[in-house]
Amino acid sequence: MTTGPPTADDAPRIPTAPPRRRPTMKDIAERAGVSPSAVSFALNDRDGVSPATRARIREVAEELGWQPNSAARALSGERSGCVGLVLARPARTLGVESFFLQLVSGIQEALAARRVALLFQVVEDLDAECATYRRWWAERRVDGVLVVDPRTEDPRPSLLTSLALPTVVIGDRRAGTGAEAGPPLPYTAPLSTIWADDAAAMRQIIDHLHALGHRRIVHIAGLPGLAHTDRRVAALRAEATRLGLDAADVRSVCTDYSDDQGAEATRRLLATAHPPTAIVYDNDVMAVAGAAVAAGLGVPVPDALSIVAWDDSPLCRVTHPRLTSLVRDTAGFGRLAAQELLSLLDGAPTRRLQAELPHLELRESTTRAP
Template sequence: MQRITIKDIARAAGVSPSAVSFALNNRPGVSKEKREKIMEVADELGWRPSFFARSLPSAKANTVGLVIARPARSVNAESFYFRFICGVEQVLVASSYNFMLKIVDSIEEEMETYRSWWLDRSVDGVLLVDIRDHDPRVEVLEKYELPYVIVGNAPESIRSNNRLELRTPDAGAMQMVLEHLAQTGVKQVAYLSGFARMSHTQQRIEAFNRNAQELGLEAQTLETDFTEEAGAQKTLDLIAQMGTPLGIVFDNEVLALGGLSAVKAQGLKIPQEVKLVSWEDSFVCRIVSPQLTAVSRDSGRLGQEAAALLLRRFGSHETASTDFEMPELVVRASSVGR
C-alpha cells in the first residue's frame, strides 16, 4: 500500500500542504476547526506518522494515558484501581511524566478516546487494562502507533508482534484458593466473577472449574457487575441453588462485602455453613466481622511495574513481557473460624 503523503491529505481536505504540515505537527498556524478537519481526513485516508516524525521533541507529550471502560460506581467502590493508579503515578512523577485518566462506559468510547488522544497528540502511550478475546482496542492502538502495555494475560487471539504484557498469575492464585477451601472440608464451591468477557475473568473461571474438578468439588460460577448489591443477590441465589455448606470466592472485596451481609441476614453461620474468600484484600476485609480471607496482591506495585515497562518501551521498542509476582492468600475467620 502506497504511503499517504501531506499532498494527498491536502488534496482531500481542500487545504494547502503547509496547513496540513502545521496540523499534523501540532503547530500554530491553522484554526482549531481546520486542524480537526485535517486530522479527520488524515485518519480516514489511513495516514500514519513516520517514526522520525513521532520521535521529534515537538511531538512528545510526556504523558501516559489510561482508560477504564467500566461503570464509574464499580471503579469508585473497589480498592484495586485506586492503588494501581497511585503506583502508576509514583513512577511517572519520578520520570517527569504526566498521567491522563478517563473512565468510560464502553470500549467503543475507549477507542474513540484513543483516536482523540492521537489526533491531539495528548499521550505518548497507554496502559491497557481488562483485555479481552479478539480485543479491538489492540488494533486501534497499533493503527495509531501508540505504544501500549497490556496489564494482564493477553489471549491467544491477540497475535500482534508489538504486544507487551505484564502478566498476572490468575490461574495459580485460583488454584491456591480452591486448595485452601478443599482443606477446610467443603465439598461445594462457587465463584462470583466479574464480567466474563474479560480475559482475566475467563482465565480465573477456567482455573476454578479445572481445579474444582481435580479436587472433587461441585462447582458453579455466576457473573456479576462488581457491585455490593450484585454480591448480595448472587450469594442468595447460590445458597438457594446449592444449599450449604458452601465455599464462595468473590472477584473483589465489594462483592464479598455484599455476600457477607446477605449470609448474615439469612442467619447462616460463617464459616461453618458458608465460607467466604475475597479475590482482593483491603481494609474492608479486616474491619468486618468475621474478617474475610482474601487474595492479597500488591496492586500499587502492579501499577508501578506497568508504568515502568511502558516507559522502557518509549524509544527502545522493548517487547519483552514480564510476569508479576504470585499473590498471597491471607487466611482469616471467614473460611476457617477461630
C-alpha cells in the same frame, strides 16, 4: 431613602488582580540577557550555548516558574509528557473497588518520578474506549497508553498498532489455563504485557477450601468476556475436575463487580435447596456485601458459609469476621506497568513480564465445611 437588609449590589467592590501571565521563552531571554534562540537551545538540551549560559538560563527559568507548553511540544513532534489510561467499566464500581485505586496510585508514583502526567478517563464501553484512543492520537495528547482488562475478543491491540502508540497491557491476554491456555492470543500489536497468574491463584483458593472439606463451592466472578474472568472460571473448572468434584456443585456466576450484584448473587445462592458451603468473590467489595447478606439471612460465617475475597483491602481486615483474601502488591503491579511503558518510550524492546504470585492470607472467614 429605602431601608432593609443589604443586597449584593450594596456590597463594596473589591478589585481583582488580572490573572498572572505564564512566562515565555522571551521573558527568560530578557531576564537572562540572551537571545530567544539561546534559551531554546538551553532548555531543549541542544548544543549552541556554553555551560555557564545554559546554567544561567535554567536558573532564570526556574525563578520565573517556566514550564514547557505540552501542546506546542506535541505539535512540533516532541513528546507530550503524558500517558493515557482508559477504563471501560461501570463508573459506580470504581469508587469503592480498592484494586483500581491502588493500581493507579502505583502508576502515578512511577510516572511522577519522571515528571510524566497521567491522563485518566472512564468510559461506558469498549467502542468509547477505542474512540478515545483515536481522539488522543489525533490531538497528540499522549505518548503511550496503559491498557487494562484484556478481552478474549479485543479490537484494541490492532487499533493501537495502526496508531503506532506504545502500549503496555496490564493483565494476561490468554483466556485459558494450563494446557488450555496455549500461546498468547493472535494480536499483531508490538505490546508489552504485565501479567499475574490468575489460574495459579485460583488453584490456591480451591485447594485450601477442598482441604477444609468443602465440596459445594461457588465463584462469584466479574464481567464476562474479560480474559482474566474467563481464565479464573477455566481454572476453577479444571481444579474441580482434578479433585473429582461435581461440576454442578462447583461453578461460577458472573456479575459487574458491584456490591449490589454481589449481594444479589449471594442471596440467590443461599436460597437454593443445596446452598454452597464456600463462596469465592472476585473482589473485596462483593465479598463484604456477601458477608452482610449472609448475616442478614442468619447464615453464620464461617460456621455455615466460608468466604474468600480475591483482592485484599482494609475492608477485608475490618469486616467481622475478617475475610480470608488473596494478597498481592497491587500498587507495585501499577509501578511495574508504568515503568515498562516509560522504557518503551525510551526505545526499549517490548516484553512479557510476570508479577509476583499473590498469596492466600488465612483469616476467620474460612473454616471446615459444616
